[in-house]
Amino acid sequence: MPPRKKYPIILLVFVVASLLLMTYQVRSGRLSHPAFGLLSPVFRAINVVLNGIQETWDDYFALVETEAENRELRLRVEKFDMERNRFREILAENSRLHKLLELKGNSSCSMTAAAVIAGNSADWSHTLTIDKGLKDGIAVNMAVIGAHGLAGRIYAVSQESAKVLLITDFKSSVAVRFQTSREEAIMDGAGESCKLKYVHKDSFIQPGERIITSGLDGIFPEGIPVGIVQKVKQLDYGIFQEVTLMPSERLNSLEEVLVIVSGSTCIDIKRQKT
Amino acid sequence: MSIANILRWVAVFAGLLIFQVITPAFRGVKPDFILLLVFVFGFKFGETRGLIFGALSGLILDIYSGSIIGPHFLSKGVAGYGAAWFPGIFFRENRFIITVCMIFLTLLDGAILEAVFNSYSPLGGPNMSSVLRQAVIVGLLWTLIDRICNRELIEEQHT
Numbered sequence: 001m002p003p004r005k006k007y008p009i010i011l012l013v014f015v016v017a018s019l020l021l022m023t024y025q026v027r028s029g030r031l032s033h034p035a036f037g038l039l040s041p042v043f044r045a046i047n048v049v050l051n052g053i054q055e056t057w058d059d060y061f062a063l064v065e066t067e068a069e070n071r072e073l074r075l076r077v078e079k080f081d082m083e084r085n086r087f088r089e090i091l092a093e094n095s096r097l098h099k100l101l102e103l104k105g106n107s108s109c110s111m112t113a114a115a116v117i118a119g120n121s122a123d124w125s126h127t128l129t130i131d132k133g134l135k136d137g138i139a140v141n142m143a144v145i146g147a148h149g150l151a152g153r154i155y156a157v158s159q160e161s162a163k164v165l166l167i168t169d170f171k172s173s174v175a176v177r178f179q180t181s182r183e184e185a186i187m188d189g190a191g192e193s194c195k196l197k198y199v200h201k202d203s204f205i206q207p208g209e210r211i212i213t214s215g216l217d218g219i220f221p222e223g224i225p226v227g228i229v230q231k232v233k234q235l236d237y238g239i240f241q242e243v244t245l246m247p248s249e250r251l252n253s254l255e256e257v258l259v260i261v262s263g264s265t266c267i268d269i270k271r272q273k274t
Numbered sequence: 275m276s277i278a279n280i281l282r283w284v285a286v287f288a289g290l291l292i293f294q295v296i297t298p299a300f301r302g303v304k305p306d307f308i309l310l311l312v313f314v315f316g317f318k319f320g321e322t323r324g325l326i327f328g329a330l331s332g333l334i335l336d337i338y339s340g341s342i343i344g345p346h347f348l349s350k351g352v353a354g355y356g357a358a359w360f361p362g363i364f365f366r367e368n369r370f371i372i373t374v375c376m377i378f379l380t381l382l383d384g385a386i387l388e389a390v391f392n393s394y395s396p397l398g399g400p401n402m403s404s405v406l407r408q409a410v411i412v413g414l415l416w417t418l419i420d421r422i423c424n425r426e427l428i429e430e431q432h433t
Contacts, residue, residue, distance in 0.1 A: 011355050014325060015348065022344035026394050054296040061298060 096256055099147035109221055111145075111258040112136055117161065126169035126189065127152075130257060133160045141219050143260040149225035149248030150174070150213060151257055162259075166251050167194060167226065175217035176226050178203075179210040187211070187226060187245060194227060196243035205232050205243055221260055287311060287331060303407045308335065309383055310415055312350050313376055316357030328354025342394055349386040353379050369420055376416040380409040 100113060114130035132138050134157055142154045144164045152166040165172050172189035176196070181204070186197040199205060209229045215222030231244040290307040297304055308331055316324025332350030336343045360375040384405030391400075400408075 010322060010325060011352070014329065014351055014355075018344050018348035018351070021347075022342055022390065022394050025342045025344070050292060050295045053292065057296045058298070 093255070096147060100256055100258055102147075109260045110262040111260050112138065114138075114162075114257055114259055116254050116257060126166040126172075126191070126251070127155075128164050128166065128254065130162050130164060130259070131160070132259060133158050133162050135159050137261050138162045138259055139261075143213075143220045143224065144257050145224055145260065146249035146251075146254050146257055148250070149227065150220065151249050151251060151254060153219055154259065164257070167247055168192060168251055173217070174220055174226065175214045176211050177214040178205065179212050181205070181209075184214055184216065185211075185243070190244070193230065194245040194247060196229075196245055197240070199241050199243050201234065201239055201241050203241070205229060205241070207232060211245055283315065283327070287334075291334075303404050303411060305411045305415060306380070306383075306408055309350065309353060309380060310412060310419065312354045313357040313379065313412075313416065314419065316354040317361060317372075319358070321355050321358040321362075324354030324356075324358045325351050326354070328352070328357075344394070345387050345390040348390060349383045352386060353383045356382065369417075372420065373413055373417050377409045377413040380412040381405060384408060 097113075112132055114132040114136075116128050117131045118129035119127075130138075130144070138154060138157050140154050140157055144151045144153060150167055152164045152169070152172065154162045155165040156163040167174055167187065167189055168191060169189040170191070172194075174187045176185050176187045177183065178185070183199070183203050185199050187194045188197060196211070207229050211226045211229065213220040213222055213224040213226055225248045227245040227247040229243055230246040233242040233244075235242055287308070290311055294304060294307045297307075312324070312328040312331055315327045319327070329347050329351035331354075332346035332348065333343065335346040335350070339346070356379045357376070360379065361372050364371045364375070384400055384402070388400055388402070388405065
């Protein structure tokens with residue numbers, strides 16, 4: 001096959017002609033060619049069609065991007081939701097710990113803070129487990145309090161943890177005193193609430209009266225808020241009246257507690273609460 | 275070249291022009307489909323026809339842009355000529371060399387546009403960074419075209 005002819009002179013002429021054409025346009029100040037003016041209606045029509053196609057095209061891409069953006073934003077919202085919940089938990093924990101610290105600071109007793117690590121769901125037993133044990137100086141029969149009052153006492157202890165018998169447990173018994181009348185009584189657990197034993201019929205008890213520990217049982221220091229009288233029932237028989245007590249502490253939702261490791265009175269608590 | 279053939283190329287040109295206008299830019303660069311078409315035309319039909327086709331394509335682009343007539347007229351004309359001339363001095367069936375030639379011609383097209391616009395237009399021309407990216411895109415697309423219709427391109431040259 002013979003080699004094809006090449007015409008470099010054509011290229012040269014073309015380049016020179018192009019440059020002359022452009023130079024002429026610039027020199028003459030005609031930066032826009034008259035052909036553009038003549039063809040502008042055609043270009044305008046073409047532009048309308050092209051713009052329509054481009055808008056449709058762009059909208060399609062915008063939709064695709066919007067979907068991806070939507071997915072990403074949903075993920076971010078979920079992440080922020082989780083973070084917000086975490087912050088709420090931290091705030092709530094902070095508030096609880098703050099109350100405990102206040103209690104600890106106002107008390108003359110020596111206390112150790114502990115976190116509740118397990119509860120007991122059985123309705124016949126009201127106990128919980130805390131994360132402090134023998135190695136932290138915890139021993140059996142130490143009093144356990146929450147931010148609002150008495151929670152219970154330690155009934156079993158291991159190296160790393162301890163079990164707390166709540167005051168609402170049927171096996172729990174606490175020596176208590178009416179804060180106003182100073183009358184003594186024994187408080188027994190009754191499931192969700194507590195009952196006061198040996199309250200004489202002649203005693204004038206009203207719902208709302210505060211009950212504190214008397215310290216006479218040798219387990220719970222004196223002056224810890226225990227609860228508020230909820231109901232008083234005069235019995236037809238016997239010499240005592242039936243008093244139902246609502247614990248000061250919300251025992252179902254305890255998350256942090258203080259264990260009183262030494263001290264027989266917490267008189268400052270009593271003062272604070274009165 | 276028959277009338278039907280000419281009309282076919284005009285239709286392809288119009289279609290690609292529309293496609294180029296509506297194609298969104300990727301990292302600031304749109305594939306120059308018109309330049310690719312000029313390359314294909316020049317490669318198939320030789321220097322003179324390539325130059326004429328390139329110049330006419332450039333002329334339409336210049337008129338469409340509303341600026342001075344010349345920058346695209348010149349750059350696309352040179353590209354059409356070069357698309358036939360460069361493969362002629364190398365072994366045409368060597369795909370790699372041809373692709374390198376097309377990349378070089380894309381750079382040359384960008385360089386001409388930049389030089390002309392900088393000299394004749396107050397707005398200036400494309401920057402070299404976008405010209406380089408354009409060269410890579412055109413190189414890839416040329417490879418694709420070559421893979422798909424290499425036989426047709428080569429056969430056309432011998433007829």
